[in-house]
Amino acid sequence: MRLQLHPFDRRWLAERRAAADFPPRWETMAGLGEAAEAEVDALRRARLGAAGRAQQARARFDAAVRTDTVEWMDRDALSPAERTEMVRRLHHFNRAVLSYHRHIHMLRPAIDAVHARARRPARLLELASGAGALTLALDRLARRRGLPVELTGSDIVQSHVDAANRRAAAGGHRARFRRLDAMDLLPALTPGEVDVVYIVQAAHHFGPGALARMIAQARLAGARHFVLIDGRRSLRTLALLVPLVAVLSRGHRKLMHDAWITARKFYADAELELIARVAAGDARQIEVRAHEPAFVSLSIRF
Numbered sequence: 055m056r057l058q059l060h061p062f063d064r065r066w067l068a069e070r071r072a073a074a075d076f077p078p079r080w081e082t083m084a085g086l087g088e089a090a091e092a093e094v095d096a097l098r099r100a101r102l103g104a105a106g107r108a109q110q111a112r113a114r115f116d117a118a119v120r121t122d123t124v125e126w127m128d129r130d131a132l133s134p135a136e137r138t139e140m141v142r143r144l145h146h147f148n149r150a151v152l153s154y155h156r157h158i159h160m161l162r163p164a165i166d167a168v169h170a171r172a173r174r175p176a177r178l179l180e181l182a183s184g185a186g187a188l189t190l191a192l193d194r195l196a197r198r199r200g201l202p203v204e205l206t207g208s209d210i211v212q213s214h215v216d217a218a219n220r221r222a223a224a225g226g227h228r229a230r231f232r233r234l235d236a237m238d239l240l241p242a243l244t245p246g247e248v249d250v251v252y253i254v255q256a257a258h259h260f261g262p263g264a265l266a267r268m269i270a271q272a273r274l275a276g277a278r279h280f281v282l283i284d285g286r287r288s289l290r291t292l293a294l295l296v297p298l299v300a301v302l303s304r305g306h307r308k309l310m311h312d313a314w315i316t317a318r319k320f321y322a323d324a325e326l327e328l329i330a331r332v333a334a335g336d337a338r339q340i341e342v343r344a345h346e347p348a349f350v351s352l353s354i355r356f
């Protein structure tokens with residue numbers, strides 16, 4: 055059994071894209087956020103009316119699984135030091151399951167496209183980079199393989215940024231980290247400062263409206279590519295993420311809690327596409343791809 059209703063979602067997307075009122079008009083970031091929330095909400099409600107008992111049961115289960123609970127990692131009740139310790143542990147999990155290797159592979163097409171077009175290093179900005187390990191892994195690979203990149207990581211939590219900068223300095227990395235609110239990019243970025251904006255394993259921390267605003271702001275800041283990589287919404291991630299985190303974190307309760315919330319929050323493939331089409335309907339390319347066994351990517355070329 056699958057968790058996502060792929061055929062239903064595909065039909066819904068096709069019908070929405072053909073509708074005269076799609077993509078919805080928006081003038082302000084607040085308006086865009088509302089439009090994206092409304093589109094995703096409409097799809098989620100429509101699934102409950104899908105034809106056939108089996109589909110309806112699946113849609114009801116999917117809806118029941120979904121949650122708005124905030125991860126420990128995002129709770130102000132936790133001290134910055136404890137939150138930084140959590141992202142450090144998450145890094146060990148990522149390394150153990152070879153996530154970075156896979157993420158870099160998914161980012162390569164955007165890097166290569168910028169380099170081929172502009173004949174200069176691609177300037178990359180990671181949003182919500184946590185411990186910063188992916189950007190540092192990309193930096194190591196770039197040096198080994200002569201990959202043309204300039205790398206900046208960012209997070210809203212200052213202590214994550216400080217810890218990542220310390221690791222970068224200790225490892226002789228060129229990558230740097232700065233504090234950035236991923237939902238408020240425009241005042242912080244100089245137009246044309248970045249070519250590729252990417253966000254990895256963090257999209258589920260943001261609602262559809264926030265993701266849409268992130269995409270639109272990356273574009274307004276002059277980025278040519280936006281890449282989102284997250285866990286795939288599936289029964290497999292729902293069943294396996296917590297036990298995996300439990301084993302690899304040696305039973306860290308708050309990380310196990312966050313793993314459970316995370317698997318329940320992952321976006322359906324069609325929801326990611328819907329958000330991208332509301333935020334950047336006229337983009338040159340919008341592609342959602344599954345990367346078995348557990349990831350999904352959304353790649354937008356503006």
Ligand SMILES: C[S@@+](CC[C@H](N)C(=O)[O-])C[C@H]1O[C@@H](n2cnc3c(N)ncnc32)[C@H](O)[C@@H]1O
Pocket residue numbers: 127128141144145148181182183184185186208209210211214234235236237254255256259
């Ligand atoms: C699950 S962690 C992912 C970290 C990292 N990308 C990784 O894969 O290990 C989510 C991250 O999102 C960050 N975050 C949450 N809200 C944010 C915001 N508004 N702007 C920037 N970062 C944010 C958190 O501080 C945390 O580091």
